[in-house]
Amino acid sequence: MGPAMRRQAILKYLTQLDAAISARKMAEKFDVSRQVIVGDIALLRAEGHDVLSTPRGYILPAKADEKSFYEGKVVCLHTPQQAEEELQIIVDNGGRVMDVSVEHPYYGLLTGKLQIATRYDIKEFLNHVKKHEAKMLSSLTDGVHTHVIHCPDQDTFTRIKNELHQHGILYI
Incomplete structure (x- = not known):
């Protein structure tokens, strides 16, 4: 071939x-x-x-016409040790973490695709980071970062934001 x-x-x-x-x-x-x-x-x-x-x-990304969802963005601030907690809050409440973005002073907006939907995905992601001794993208901005989250509806997104706020992770 x-x-x-x-x-x-x-x-x-x-x-x-x-x-x-x-x-x-x-x-x-x-x-x-x-x-x-x-x-x-x-x-x-x-x-x-x-x-x-x-x-x-x-x-390949899912096509919007194949599955309807609500898309929201959250800005978060936390330590690297809180990354697992943040991701678990999102997926446990029905969200899918599509990406992570930071605003770099020289390169502008940097985005990493995540596609995290389950606790298994979280475990695999964190194991991959640890195995390669990689730093989180948010380390470039002292922990401040943005996630695009796909949810079944706006109520789910609101629930995720509220719980992130309760845990001191949502940047306000």
């Missing part, structure tokens, strides 16, 4: 998945190196395909 055909096969494969897949697993499936997959994903993005990178791998 040539590179162009492989990229189309990767795109087709991603459309069939409900969860993110790592570059390593895709490399095994397509019998190429992980770096070839990373390059293929970059080329697919350059062609205009919206392939998201998450801590668990690559995924």
